[in-house]
Amino acid sequence: MAIRPLEIVPSVCPHDCTSTCALEVERLDERTIGRVRGSQRNTYTRGVICEKVGRYAERTHHPDRLMHPMKRVGPKGSGRFARISWDEALDTVARAFQEKAARHGPETVWPYYYAGTMGLVQRDGINRLRHVMRYSRWFSTICVTLSDSGWIAGTGMKRGVDLREIDDHSDLVVIWGGNPVNTQVNVMNHALAAKRRGATLVVVDPYRTGTAERADIHLAVRPGTDGALACAMMHVLFAEGFADWDYLRAYTDAPDELARHVATRTPEWAAAITGLSAESIADFARRYGRTKRSFIRCHHGFSRSRNGAVNMHAVSCLPAVTGAWQYEGGGALYGQTALYPLDRSLIEGLDVADKSIRALDQSRLGAILTGDPAALHGGPPVTAMLVQNTNPAMVCPDLNLVHRGLAREDLFLCVHEQFLTETAAFADIVLPATTFVEHDDFYTASGHTYFQVARKVIEPPGECRENHEVIRGLARRLGATHRGFEMTPWEIMDWTLKRSGMWDAETNWRRGGQDCAPPFRKAHFLDGFETADHRFHFKADWKRFGGRWAQMPVLPDHFDVIDGATAAKPFRLVAAPARTFLNSTFTETPSSRRREVRPTACVNPADCEALGIVEGDRLTLGNERGEVIVHAMPREGQQRGVVVVEGVWPNKHFENRLGINALTSSEPGFPHGGAVFHDTAVWIRKS
Numbered sequence: 146m147a148i149r150p151l152e153i154v155p156s157v158c159p160h161d162c163t164s165t166c167a168l169e170v171e172r173l174d175e176r177t178i179g180r181v182r183g184s185q186r187n188t189y190t191r192g193v194i195c196e197k198v199g200r201y202a203e204r205t206h207h208p209d210r211l212m213h214p215m216k217r218v219g220p221k222g223s224g225r226f227a228r229i230s231w232d233e234a235l236d237t238v239a240r241a242f243q244e245k246a247a248r249h250g251p252e253t254v255w256p257y258y259y260a261g262t263m264g265l266v267q268r269d270g271i272n273r274l275r276h277v278m279r280y281s282r283w284f285s286t287i288c289v290t291l292s293d294s295g296w297i298a299g300t301g302m303k304r305g306v307d308l309r310e311i312d313d314h315s316d317l318v319v320i321w322g323g324n325p326v327n328t329q330v331n332v333m334n335h336a337l338a339a340k341r342r343g344a345t346l347v348v349v350d351p352y353r354t355g356t357a358e359r360a361d362i363h364l365a366v367r368p369g370t371d372g373a374l375a376c377a378m379m380h381v382l383f384a385e386g387f388a389d390w391d392y393l394r395a396y397t398d399a400p401d402e403l404a405r406h407v408a409t410r411t412p413e414w415a416a417a418i419t420g421l422s423a424e425s426i427a428d429f430a431r432r433y434g435r436t437k438r439s440f441i442r443c444h445h446g447f448s449r450s451r452n453g454a455v456n457m458h459a460v461s462c463l464p465a466v467t468g469a470w471q472y473e474g475g476g477a478l479y480g481q482t483a484l485y486p487l488d489r490s491l492i493e494g495l496d497v498a499d500k501s502i503r504a505l506d507q508s509r510l511g512a513i514l515t516g517d518p519a520a521l522h523g524g525p526p527v528t529a530m531l532v533q534n535t536n537p538a539m540v541c542p543d544l545n546l547v548h549r550g551l552a553r554e555d556l557f558l559c560v561h562e563q564f565l566t567e568t569a570a571f572a573d574i575v576l577p578a579t580t581f582v583e584h585d586d587f588y589t590a591s592g593h594t595y596f597q598v599a600r601k602v603i604e605p606p607g608e609c610r611e612n613h614e615v616i617r618g619l620a621r622r623l624g625a626t627h628r629g630f631e632m633t634p635w636e637i638m639d640w641t642l643k644r645s646g647m648w649d650a651e652t653n654w655r656r657g658g659q660d661c662a663p664p665f666r667k668a669h670f671l672d673g674f675e676t677a678d679h680r681f682h683f684k685a686d687w688k689r690f691g692g693r694w695a696q697m698p699v700l701p702d703h704f705d706v707i708d709g710a711t712a713a714k715p716f717r718l719v720a721a722p723a724r725t726f727l728n729s730t731f732t733e734t735p736s737s738r739r740r741e742v743r744p745t746a747c748v749n750p751a752d753c754e755a756l757g758i759v760e761g762d763r764l765t766l767g768n769e770r771g772e773v774i775v776h777a778m779p780r781e782g783q784q785r786g787v788v789v790v791e792g793v794w795p796n797k798h799f800e801n802r803l804g805i806n807a808l809t810s811s812e813p814g815f816p817h818g819g820a821v822f823h824d825t826a827v828w829i830r831k832s
């Protein structure tokens with residue numbers, strides 16, 4: 146018998162990770178994949194992917210995949226369902242949406258989605274239905290709102306220096322507020338290439354992450370104090386002659402004001418705020434100032450705080466003070482998503498969007514579903530939802546309130562998912578969804594500059610349908626008309642790419658993605674920043690974002706609005722990502738569960754001693770929003786008063802069946818919103 150050669154199909158990782166890795170998927174037959182590997186065709190990801198996606202077959206062919214539509218036959222949240230046909234399911238959803246809209250107006254329907262896939266057609270097509278039907282609009286706040294605001298306040302646009310430069314050109318690499326060993330393995334790959342060449346690797350993070358363990362220097366700041374550290378660094382840079390005044394005069398808005406301002410932000414001042422020693426702050430500043438080839442990779446983690454935008458802006462000021470932006474291997478990167486000249490009107494139905502319709506805040510789901518008039522913008526209650534690509538019953542802040550809202554009997558909930566998630570368990574109708582290997586889509590990246598198209602690799606299992614097909618089916622039943630509903634995903638991609646002046650879908654797919662990296666001068670802002678006066682702005686115009694801008698410091702500073710430790714709640718909680726989960730995704734795969742073991746709180750050994758805690762002790766973490774039960778792990782490398790719990794574990798894995806987000810707040814960050822997952826004061830009780 147002839148042995149069939151192994152078929153390798155190119156693809157792209159769709160998960161909520163800035164790496165957007167180029168993949169090669171083994172196709173064993175028309176319904177089965179084998180191993181997934183990184184593709185060498187992408188010079189950023191260059192063959193490296195994380196372990197969880199390497200084992201994607203485990204997830205694709207998981208016995209718990211949803212295979213057919215279901216309707217609820219038990220109480221809300223009971224998880225008791227009966228099989229129904231697709232026609233019955235979609236008819237039921239359309240009828241419910243029509244009835245609710247007839248009673249309360251169309252804004253009562255709130256399509257809700259997020260980043261379970263980052264593919265633009267399958268993720269964002271839900272907005273086309275929203276806009277055509279005039280349903281409540283979407284204010285996306287759970288991930289990048291704070292970090293975007295902070296970065297854009299200085300540079301004017303979400304783009305930065307190509308990280309590939311660090312391999313051969315950076316003398317100092319700073320990974321600030323992120324843990325790429327867990328979350329973006331490619332950053333680590335490039336940083337270690339630089340380190341092998343002799344570059345110094347510095348990590349700024351409140352705890353000793355896997356990334357910090359590989360660094361030459363780890364600065365374990367207190368959560369939410371990064372702005373103070375950056376200000377004190379600027380103090381040293383100005384005071385000790387590391388500022389590039391020619392650059393400052395040519396490229397920045399207010400260097401003299403900044404120099405005067407940070408004159409009082411000494412290392413001793415920052416030491417009292419950050420918990421670091423004044424010596425370590427000054428040493429870091431000098432190392433940063435001594436080379437112009439210093440590169441900062443700004444991650445999202447340190448922005449997930451009420452003052453996160455101010456912190457991000459303060460850090461982005463550093464290369465403008467030393468003039469590092471001018472040099473190969475110098476500057477900074479937060480994200481590259483503004484590089485892609487993509488016309489999204491067909492995908493999202495932007496041609497029919499009406500900005501007068503209220504936009505509800507994704508992170509305020511609990512307040513919205515429990516009838517908070519401010520969260521509802523004074524409008525009608527939300528009584529019907531379609532949820533795609535997200536699991537708010539695990540990932541939303543203020544989880545007690547979210548669960549109370551999802552349990553409302555008058556809320557009609559349809560969830561289209563790959564697994565029976567804890568959100569799906571609250572649903573009236575559950576629909577089975579495809580994974581990325583079972584549909585076509587295309588992808589921007591944030592950590593690099595490739596735009597990539599992916600074809601489906603295998604046929605969907607059971608009765609699973611792609612998001613686009615579900616949206617089309619609902620549109621037909623609701624009488625929603627838009628040409629996007631008449632097209633296939635491939636046609637939408639092709640039309641969009643041609644319209645945007647990019648390679649067509651077939652060419653992109655065949656060539657392994659289009660690299661949209663700008664030339665050196667543009668990437669390094671040497672033709673000017675993307676602000677109105679083309680200068681980097683030390684003075685942030687927070688007003689442009691709206692919200693509570695008037696309370697914010699104009700120049701970089703420590704903005705003391707965090708949920709600080711008190712006598713009653715003496716610990717600051719960091720709810721950090723785990724290595725083999727990705728938000729709530731992969732929590733269902735056995736290998737990830739084995740590796741992560743159980744919900745665990747890492748506590749400084751001196752705090753453990755003071756509280757009489759030893760490894761494995763059962764701890765209750767609590768505050769005014771709720772309590773969660775975890776197990777103790779004494780850990781060096783974080784300050785006293787800091788507690789770290791990695792991973793968004795399913796609620797069912799906690800003894801009291803409430804996950805870590807029972808503790809996090811849905812209070813919006815400054816100026817105009819954004820979730821504050823790492824800005825939480827708690828008490829710890831040995832139980």
Ligand code: SF4
Pocket residue numbers: 158159160161162163164165166193194195196198199328329330331727
């Ligand atoms: S590193 Fe990120 S983008 Fe790459 S395979 Fe893993 S989850 Fe996907």
